[in-house]
Amino acid sequence: MDERRTDNRTHDDEAAAAVSRFVERFAAQLVQAGMPRMPARVFAALLSSEQGALTSAELSGQLKVSPAAVSGAVRYLAQVNLVSREREPGSRRERYRVQGDQWHNALLERDTSLRNWQTTMREGVEQFGLDTPQGRRINETLEFFLFLDKELGSLMERWAAHRAEHLGD
Amino acid sequence: MDERRTDNRTHDDEAAAAVSRFVERFAAQLVQAGMPRMPARVFAALLSSEQGALTSAELSGQLKVSPAAVSGAVRYLAQVNLVSREREPGSRRERYRVQGDQWHNALLERDTSLRNWQTTMREGVEQFGLDTPQGRRINETLEFFLFLDKELGSLMERWAAHRAEHLGD
DNA sequence: CCTTAACTTCACACATTTCTGAAAGAAGCG
DNA sequence: CGCTTCTTTCAGAAATGTGTGAAGTTAAGG
Numbered sequence: 001m002d003e004r005r006t007d008n009r010t011h012d013d014e015a016a017a018a019v020s021r022f023v024e025r026f027a028a029q030l031v032q033a034g035m036p037r038m039p040a041r042v043f044a045a046l047l048s049s050e051q052g053a054l055t056s057a058e059l060s061g062q063l064k065v066s067p068a069a070v071s072g073a074v075r076y077l078a079q080v081n082l083v084s085r086e087r088e089p090g091s092r093r094e095r096y097r098v099q100g101d102q103w104h105n106a107l108l109e110r111d112t113s114l115r116n117w118q119t120t121m122r123e124g125v126e127q128f129g130l131d132t133p134q135g136r137r138i139n140e141t142l143e144f145f146l147f148l149d150k151e152l153g154s155l156m157e158r159w160a161a162h163r164a165e166h167l168g169d
Numbered sequence: 170m171d172e173r174r175t176d177n178r179t180h181d182d183e184a185a186a187a188v189s190r191f192v193e194r195f196a197a198q199l200v201q202a203g204m205p206r207m208p209a210r211v212f213a214a215l216l217s218s219e220q221g222a223l224t225s226a227e228l229s230g231q232l233k234v235s236p237a238a239v240s241g242a243v244r245y246l247a248q249v250n251l252v253s254r255e256r257e258p259g260s261r262r263e264r265y266r267v268q269g270d271q272w273h274n275a276l277l278e279r280d281t282s283l284r285n286w287q288t289t290m291r292e293g294v295e296q297f298g299l300d301t302p303q304g305r306r307i308n309e310t311l312e313f314f315l316f317l318d319k320e321l322g323s324l325m326e327r328w329a330a331h332r333a334e335h336l337g338d
Numbered sequence: 339c340c341t342t343a344a345c346t347t348c349a350c351a352c353a354t355t356t357c358t359g360a361a362a363g364a365a366g367c368g
Numbered sequence: 369c370g371c372t373t374c375t376t377t378c379a380g381a382a383a384t385g386t387g388t389g390a391a392g393t394t395a396a397g398g
Contacts, residue, residue, distance in 0.1 A: 092372090133220070
């Protein structure tokens, strides 16, 4: 691991490879958590980029995939509010940026997902009735989701506070 | 266990179909949350069953899949601690049971998953260093996971309390 | 022991998902 | 306008995932 100042070429390659290793590991974890592969890789690359933003071409080059793949991945990420698209003024290039702190929120998927669970569970309770073991079991799950919905709100508030305090204003 | 009435047949079929509809909807939601298809269906069926437990044969019949498929699904579910296997004493039958309340915990994946995130993020911070924007960004994510780890503990305690009060005694 | 029921493993077929190359679509700039 | 550059769409190829039948493994019960 003794990399002297031989020349910039190998040095840069090393660095790029190291970044790539982290990106792929990060992406793998996102995949495990249920995110499709390419969106995961794109997101990890963005988060690991200096500006927190990259162009389509940069992503395409760095991840060694076609522009088409990047396009699809970005569409997905934008849909779940993990990246925003910006037009660079004076160029046709589009720049994709990670939503700095909102991605923590997204991880807990509070918005729609939780509500969907609630309605599904409510239907189950209705169907089986509280006079059956199944009904009561499913009702408990419903209550759990209601509880979560309530609690996660204040949890994120506490996070915002913690964050402000720790990382400075 | 026996057929008495003439209309029992249609009545039972109705009921079974209704259960099936709920099971499939439930399963679909689990799939959307990242669970493989067959494990999702098996889990939903178990949770919707009267005893919260079914045998391999019952699952196979109810879900209209081969025993092999059930086997694979159960292996997955056991691995993520969503079901436990029980041997029925006087028989070769195996019985799979939902982990009553522990599945709520599992949903929040506190155990291993969160730790894995932490180590991945730590590696990222180390690699980029806190003197880079990337490093700081990833560090913030690391802090978020540490925060979550801490908070989810007390959240689940509160849930246990809420639950005991509401359904307990 | 041997039989047999119950579950598991494995190789393969079928389906779905995911990525690519090609072509069409937008938007700056001369 | 029309040229050029970047992005998106789309059909299809490649990769992955998923479920089945058949053979293998384990253990109950004669």
